[in-house]
Amino acid sequence: MIEMKPAVKLPTTGERRMVTGDYAAAWGAMVSRPQVVAAYPITPQTMIIEHLAEFLAAGKFDAEMMRVESEHSAMSAVIAAEATGVRAYTATSSQGLALMHEPLFVSPPMHLPIVMSVVNRTVASPLGIWVEHNDTMPQRDTGWMQIYVEDGQEALDMVLQGYKVAEQPLVELPMMIGMDAFLVSHTIESVDLISQEDADAFLPPYKPVHAYLDPQRPMVVGAAAPPEYIQEVRWETDLRMRRAAEFLEETDREFGRKFGRTYGGMIETYRLEDADVALMTLGTVTSTAREVVDRLRAQGERVGLIKLRSFRPFPAERLQDATAHLKAFGVYDRAVSYGVGGPSYIEARNALYDTTTMPILSFLAGLGGRDVTPQDVELMFKKTLAAAGRGRRASGVHWIGTRGVSP
Amino acid sequence: MTTVKDLPREDYFLSGHTACPGCGGAMVVREVMKVLGPNTVVYMPASCLLIFSDMYPYNAFKVPSLQILFETSAIAAAGVKRALKRLGKDDTTVVAFAGDGGTADIGMQALSGAAERNEDILYVCYDNEAYMNTGIQRSGTTPFGAWTTTTPLGSTSEGQGKNEFKKDVPRILMAHDVPYVATASLGFPADFLKKVDKAKAKKGFRYLHVLAPCPVGWRAESDSTVDLAKLAVETGIFTLLEYEDGVLTLNREPRFTPVREYLKLQGRFKHLSEGQIASIERWVKDKWERDRALAKALGPKPKVPVAIVR
Numbered sequence: 181m182i183e184m185k186p187a188v189k190l191p192t193t194g195e196r197r198m199v200t201g202d203y204a205a206a207w208g209a210m211v212s213r214p215q216v217v218a219a220y221p222i223t224p225q226t227m228i229i230e231h232l233a234e235f236l237a238a239g240k241f242d243a244e245m246m247r248v249e250s251e252h253s254a255m256s257a258v259i260a261a262e263a264t265g266v267r268a269y270t271a272t273s274s275q276g277l278a279l280m281h282e283p284l285f286v287s288p289p290m291h292l293p294i295v296m297s298v299v300n301r302t303v304a305s306p307l308g309i310w311v312e313h314n315d316t317m318p319q320r321d322t323g324w325m326q327i328y329v330e331d332g333q334e335a336l337d338m339v340l341q342g343y344k345v346a347e348q349p350l351v352e353l354p355m356m357i358g359m360d361a362f363l364v365s366h367t368i369e370s371v372d373l374i375s376q377e378d379a380d381a382f383l384p385p386y387k388p389v390h391a392y393l394d395p396q397r398p399m400v401v402g403a404a405a406p407p408e409y410i411q412e413v414r415w416e417t418d419l420r421m422r423r424a425a426e427f428l429e430e431t432d433r434e435f436g437r438k439f440g441r442t443y444g445g446m447i448e449t450y451r452l453e454d455a456d457v458a459l460m461t462l463g464t465v466t467s468t469a470r471e472v473v474d475r476l477r478a479q480g481e482r483v484g485l486i487k488l489r490s491f492r493p494f495p496a497e498r499l500q501d502a503t504a505h506l507k508a509f510g511v512y513d514r515a516v517s518y519g520v521g522g523p524s525y526i527e528a529r530n531a532l533y534d535t536t537t538m539p540i541l542s543f544l545a546g547l548g549g550r551d552v553t554p555q556d557v558e559l560m561f562k563k564t565l566a567a568a569g570r571g572r573r574a575s576g577v578h579w580i581g582t583r584g585v586s587p
Numbered sequence: 588m589t590t591v592k593d594l595p596r597e598d599y600f601l602s603g604h605t606a607c608p609g610c611g612g613a614m615v616v617r618e619v620m621k622v623l624g625p626n627t628v629v630y631m632p633a634s635c636l637l638i639f640s641d642m643y644p645y646n647a648f649k650v651p652s653l654q655i656l657f658e659t660s661a662i663a664a665a666g667v668k669r670a671l672k673r674l675g676k677d678d679t680t681v682v683a684f685a686g687d688g689g690t691a692d693i694g695m696q697a698l699s700g701a702a703e704r705n706e707d708i709l710y711v712c713y714d715n716e717a718y719m720n721t722g723i724q725r726s727g728t729t730p731f732g733a734w735t736t737t738t739p740l741g742s743t744s745e746g747q748g749k750n751e752f753k754k755d756v757p758r759i760l761m762a763h764d765v766p767y768v769a770t771a772s773l774g775f776p777a778d779f780l781k782k783v784d785k786a787k788a789k790k791g792f793r794y795l796h797v798l799a800p801c802p803v804g805w806r807a808e809s810d811s812t813v814d815l816a817k818l819a820v821e822t823g824i825f826t827l828l829e830y831e832d833g834v835l836t837l838n839r840e841p842r843f844t845p846v847r848e849y850l851k852l853q854g855r856f857k858h859l860s861e862g863q864i865a866s867i868e869r870w871v872k873d874k875w876e877r878d879r880a881l882a883k884a885l886g887p888k889p890k891v892p893v894a895i896v897r
């Protein structure tokens with residue numbers, strides 16, 4: 181089990197500056213040296229592509245930048261570029277990701293390791309521009325890896341880590357990196373802007389192994405296929421998603437050795453070892469939850485925290501190990517699967533079915549970008565503590581801070 | 588210049604594909620590929636072409652090919668070209684072969700975007716005037732009055748075939764002021780090959796719209812493909828034109844054979860009333876008047892630099 185280390189001053193490899201999360205993501209993209217960037221603007225992702233365009237205009241960045249006419253085309257353009265044999269990057273949010281739904285399915289079976297930053301934002305209706313995970317969560321079964329980050333530094337670092345994992349010849353899957361609208365995208369924090377030199381030392385140039393378009397060595401990339409062949413493609417894509425888990429862990433460790441920061445791989449834990457109950461969070465709520473854990477610990481409550489970083493691949497084994505000693509487990513989600521509960525709650529229940537009979541609770545809060553307060557998180561812990569020892573019957577879905585429904 | 592006589596023997600779109608007998612689309616692709624040659628990357632969307640040429644484990648192209656989605660021909664070809672440029676292979680031609688549905692309807696947004704950005708690709712629309720792959724449904728380029736499976740016959744005004752006239756895609760592309768827009772017909776191979784040659788040699792966005800009769804969908808004899816393509820031009824219902832560097836040229840003054848000579852060879856028009864035929868005749872007349880006026884208006888442009896670079 182990897183414990184969160186207390187905050188220490190980390191060595192700076194590049195230049196440390198106060199920047200937004202969008203700037204950090206754009207910087208991460210730039211130093212990853214994609215050769216084709218295609219994107220379409222949408223709040224709160226716009227600054228990512230604006231900054232890339234500025235880097236390009238200033239001569240700091242060298243790539244084909246395609247200012248396309250829609251997100252459907254942005255995704256299709258990066259698919260085509262990767263299929264030709266170069267590294268490609270895009271970024272989007274909300275409605276843009278929904279519009280990409282159709283092309284999202286294309287790249288995983290085709291072995292195209294695209295990396296995309298997604299600023300998590302509400303998908304209409306009602307129309308809203310604040311954080312919700314109902315844009316990325318419904319893309320679960322497209323074959324994309326899905327990572328959720330907590331701050332600007334992680335948004336930057338994961339672009340570099342993302343290409344490294346995605347381009348592993350045994351993986352070759354695309355990755356989307358979710359970053360909470362405004363809370364990450366527009367929040368100004370101190371970020372280590374990794375130098376090009378250090379980035380190059382960590383991430384070598386992309387060499388396509390299985391898919392490329394070269395008149396010297398003709399191949400079909402894509403094609404239609406009858407039922408005699410498609411099931412094997414599905415099996416093989418599933419296999420690569422399973423393999424990705426190990427590379428996510430290893431790449432994070434390697435990143436730590438080089439840059440002095442790690443994120444725990446697919447999950448990060450906080451004060452979990454001797455906890456009786458724990459909450460699992462993803463995205464920026466994690467920062468609030470750490471504070472609440474400290475506060476409740478000070479009051480003598482044995483509570484801990486798990487930060488879910490990877491939603492696909494889902495870290496089932498690591499969760500089984502991390503929760504083996506718990507008496508109850510709460511799972512926070514910023515999206516709802518109507519009529520069932522939070523998506524990561526559904527995943528967690530499935531992952532833990534074989535290893536525990538403790539109650540697992542679903543907490544829904546902060547949908548549409550509503551603030552999730554320390555009191556909200558405390559209530560989640562209180563409900564989880566109350567459920568401890570009562571077995572699976574105490575499970576259930578709890579709407580937190582919902583007017584007229586719950587406190 | 589490639590002429591019919593010195594057309595390369597070498598094929599890059601090979602026999603063994605599974606197109607129907609007399610498929611105009613397959614003929615278009617074969618001829619274009621002969622001119623484009625081996626240093627080419629092909630994109631094709633969902634369409635008859637994809638199904639009859641690249642159904643795993645078979646492949647009819649001798650050059651690399653890519654398939655993504657139905658409405659992504661222009662953007663996918665553009666993405667390939669941008670990547671090839673980065674790889675130092677700017678001399679490779681990237682061509683998209685798309686049907687009329689994938690071009691005029693669902694693919695129009697990406698097509699317009701790529702044209703406006705002047706992406707360096709050749710886009711070939713083989714126009715068989717309906718969604719043939721899904722079983723002969725009407726498209727934006729289906730002609731007025733034509734029977735299709737979504738414009739079936741019946742006793743009401745909804746049962747007289749397609750109620751709208753053919754969408755003029757080349758004119759839409761001309762409005763984008765791209766370097767090259769041309770129409771061609773399988774019935775006029777010399778004109779067709781000349782246009783492919785020109786399109787291949789130019790840089791920037793190039794659009795070729797080729798009439799490609801579909802005997803199955805048009806309810807015609809499978810050996811009538813070329814005759815129909817010829818008659819379409821000679822009746823004036825399909826215009827051979829070329830828009831090059833801002834100048835529109837009408838390439839062939841047709842004989843104006845009565846349109847009904849063309850219509851009567853096709854089962855899809857069998858039900859037409861005299862009134863409907865008169866409407867088509869009127870449409871042809873109006874189109875020629877408009878295109879002539881347009882060709883006159885779109886004469887040589889004053890020479891000004893397109894982009895001013897410091």
Ligand SMILES: Cc1ncc(C[n+]2csc(CCOP(=O)(O)OP(=O)(O)O)c2C)c(N)n1
Binds near residue numbers: 636686
């Ligand atoms: C988004 C989407 N909608 C619908 C389809 C179904 N579809 C596949 S091919 C096709 C028709 C193609 O028509 P056209 O572009 O004219 O080519 P043709 O088959 O006539 O050669 C349709 C509707 C699809 N593949 N994707």
Ligand SMILES: [Mg+2]
Binds near residue numbers: 687688717718
């Ligand atoms: Mg068609």
